[in-house]
Amino acid sequence: MSVVTRGVKNAFRNWLRSLAVVLILSIGIGLSMSMLVANEAVNAKITDLKASIGTTLTISPAGSQGFEGGGEPLTTDEMTTISNVEHVVSVSATSSFRLQNEDSSSDTSSAMPGGMGGSSSSTSTGTTNLVSSVDAGTLGRRNNGVSDDSTATFTMPITGTGSTGTDSSGEEYNITSGRNLTSSDTDYVAVIGTDLAIKNSLSVGSTFTAYDQTFTVVGIFDQGTTFDNAGVAVPLSVAQTLTETTGEVSAIIATVDSADNVESTQEAVQTALGEDVADVTSSESTVATAIESLQGVQQISIIAFVGALVAAAVIIFLIMMMIVRERRREIGVLKAIGGSNVTIMSQFIVESLVLVFMGAIVGLGVTMVSSNSIASALVSSSTSSSSSATSESGQPGGGMQGGGAIDIEGGQGGMQGSTQLIGQVAANVGWKTIVYGALAAIAIAVVGSAIPAWIISRVRPAVVLRGE
Amino acid sequence: MLQVDHLVKEFRQGDNKITPVKDVNFQVETGEFAAIIGKSGSGKSTLLALLGALDQPTKGSIFVDEVDIAKLSAKKLTAYRCADIGFVFQQYNLVPNLTAIENVMLPMEFAGVPKAKRLNRAKSLLDQVGLEDGKQLRRPTRLSGGEQQRVAIARALANKPKLILADEPTGNLDSQTGEHIFGLLHSLTRSEKVTIVAVTHDLSIAGKTDKTFKLVDGILHEEKPQKKS
Numbered sequence A: 001m002s003v004v005t006r007g008v009k010n011a012f013r014n015w016l017r018s019l020a021v022v023l024i025l026s027i028g029i030g031l032s033m034s035m036l037v038a039n040e041a042v043n044a045k046i047t048d049l050k051a052s053i054g055t056t057l058t059i060s061p062a063g064s065q066g067f068e069g070g071g072e073p074l075t076t077d078e079m080t081t082i083s084n085v086e087h088v089v090s091v092s093a094t095s096s097f098r099l100q101n102e103d104s105s106s107d108t109s110s111a112m113p114g115g116m117g118g119s120s121s122s123t124s125t126g127t128t129n130l131v132s133s134v135d136a137g138t139l140g141r142r143n144n145g146v147s148d149d150s151t152a153t154f155t156m157p158i159t160g161t162g163s164t165g166t167d168s169s170g171e172e173y174n175i176t177s178g179r180n181l182t183s184s185d186t187d188y189v190a191v192i193g194t195d196l197a198i199k200n201s202l203s204v205g206s207t208f209t210a211y212d213q214t215f216t217v218v219g220i221f222d223q224g225t226t227f228d229n230a231g232v233a234v235p236l237s238v239a240q241t242l243t244e245t246t247g248e249v250s251a252i253i254a255t256v257d258s259a260d261n262v263e264s265t266q267e268a269v270q271t272a273l274g275e276d277v278a279d280v281t282s283s284e285s286t287v288a289t290a291i292e293s294l295q296g297v298q299q300i301s302i303i304a305f306v307g308a309l310v311a312a313a314v315i316i317f318l319i320m321m322m323i324v325r326e327r328r329r330e331i332g333v334l335k336a337i338g339g340s341n342v343t344i345m346s347q348f349i350v351e352s353l354v355l356v357f358m359g360a361i362v363g364l365g366v367t368m369v370s371s372n373s374i375a376s377a378l379v380s381s382s383t384s385s386s387s388s389a390t391s392e393s394g395q396p397g398g399g400m401q402g403g404g405a406i407d408i409e410g411g412q413g414g415m416q417g418s419t420q421l422i423g424q425v426a427a428n429v430g431w432k433t434i435v436y437g438a439l440a441a442i443a444i445a446v447v448g449s450a451i452p453a454w455i456i457s458r459v460r461p462a463v464v465l466r467g468e
Numbered sequence B: 001m002l003q004v005d006h007l008v009k010e011f012r013q014g015d016n017k018i019t020p021v022k023d024v025n026f027q028v029e030t031g032e033f034a035a036i037i038g039k040s041g042s043g044k045s046t047l048l049a050l051l052g053a054l055d056q057p058t059k060g061s062i063f064v065d066e067v068d069i070a071k072l073s074a075k076k077l078t079a080y081r082c083a084d085i086g087f088v089f090q091q092y093n094l095v096p097n098l099t100a101i102e103n104v105m106l107p108m109e110f111a112g113v114p115k116a117k118r119l120n121r122a123k124s125l126l127d128q129v130g131l132e133d134g135k136q137l138r139r140p141t142r143l144s145g146g147e148q149q150r151v152a153i154a155r156a157l158a159n160k161p162k163l164i165l166a167d168e169p170t171g172n173l174d175s176q177t178g179e180h181i182f183g184l185l186h187s188l189t190r191s192e193k194v195t196i197v198a199v200t201h202d203l204s205i206a207g208k209t210d211k212t213f214k215l216v217d218g219i220l221h222e223e224k225p226q227k228k229s
Ligand SMILES: Nc1ncnc2c1ncn2[C@@H]1O[C@H](COP(=O)(O)OP(=O)(O)OP(=O)(O)O)[C@@H](O)[C@H]1O
Pocket: B011, B012, B013, B018, B020, B038, B039, B040, B041, B042, B043, B044, B045, B046, B047
């Protein structure tokens, strides 16, 4: 028999009450641990998102945003200006064009501009023997101004990018076979999306025609979306020559040295180019909305964590008060036969620790079962409003094809509503949580037993000489 | 030796002031058995609490072998209760979820006696007070009142105290069992050379002690047995 064994033994003295206490505590502790897990998951997601803001700026012709098109094209001179701005580490540019299948119905090309305002006037269209891997569908036909009955042979145009190895959003092509384009490529070579390759049975080394030239496929890429994978990219200089826009680019992507400098550099580039020449954007605004709502979730989870912990502490406090009152006489006896305050208090603290730890163990089970759904419930409920608002700015489906490359840019940005950005919040119970949970349990037990322990020290041993 | 000088204990309850112990002076030699009698509410338990350092006197001194326990610090008082005092209560006051033998081992644990030694001594004490082997591992609820009081006496003797204080140790027992318990206490005084101060209502017991005191109006008077009846 020692203080510890007595404390443990006492915890089971009234097993029915202990069971009830353990169950209630397990809910409190389980909830608080779930909140901790949710908080960690959300935290990780925020870090992810911050990283995904990336360090890129998109520079597009002034006034060209949206489906109205327009504006003066950007030139390679502007690239030099941008590369001289502080914190800009690299600049890459793309131009855009599109390819229409030569067998497609003849009225399509004249009908297209009607579909999407004047935007296509700034985008050169060439003929090709390739067939788009995107099914036109009703939206595609409607947006391209093709009436349903006259479109037996209508196919969607193929998005072409003049590139030095990056796509129009500045991302390096993810090459699955062959090689990527480089800035030194000047021949009629191309990298094509996987979907387009499959649709046309092309592989590295195959050829196709565009703008009446024969291109050799040097690489196949997979950018992850049906839209991107239906595209084709040729060397920037080749594209500029074919589309007779030498020196012009449709989008410039500047990479900034660190995410922290994105905002200031965005302003600096804008000032360097002038408001009337270019619009400088970063993906920050979309992500900021997502981060904001996640931070809301984080706050909720912290509040709930603290709340559940306090509730657990209150429960153990009340129970310990009850136990101490009940055993007042016994405490007096222990003192009368030579037990010191410290010994007796320790015994009771061990008792409450046992109760709290059992609660924590059951609570851990509760956490494992519930944390994932709690985390995603919290995230989805608090972000649904903002994500629906964001995704409205994006145009779904093939309709995007109708606009120029700049519209595609906007469309893609919009498509990545905060829901997709947040994606799956992966909550899992790690060692960190268990350690935190254990510490929290000890804290609860100590806080909850502090006042009862003080009462123990105040029990006068003379009570044992009084009647019940 | 126990010597008490001008002991006073007051209780204040608002404006009311009760003084159950007004001016108590007495002396008990080592190895003597002293009884304290008195009417209900006369302050016997209060006096015993003072002797056992369960309560602080308002005034006066209590010398136990030359040490005035009325002047000891709280920490020293705990040590005093642990090492020098053994209590026997009317309600037995055993710890309910510990077995008989564990109850006897408890004061030794507080005194820091090694476990093996505790077990041995507890066992021999329980044998001494006459609790059969089979009952030594029982919890108090499965023991009769007399058996519980035997365990309580064994517990009181655990740390070889100088002084045993008993508050109506036979009060809850029938007269025959009471006599046994009293006989047990009496023989232990002799064998363990321990001083006993027992509060009792039982005059037949009071008559067999070395000294008998009567508490009247907060003052303790020694009763001369030969003057009786
Ligand atoms: N803690 C206390 N606060 C106030 N008054 C008290 C306290 N303890 C005892 N008293 C009072 O002191 C008086 C003496 O009580 P005490 O218990 O010592 O009597 P007693 O002689 O042991 O009586 P009994 O034979 O019935 O046990 C009583 O009037 C009681 O109400």
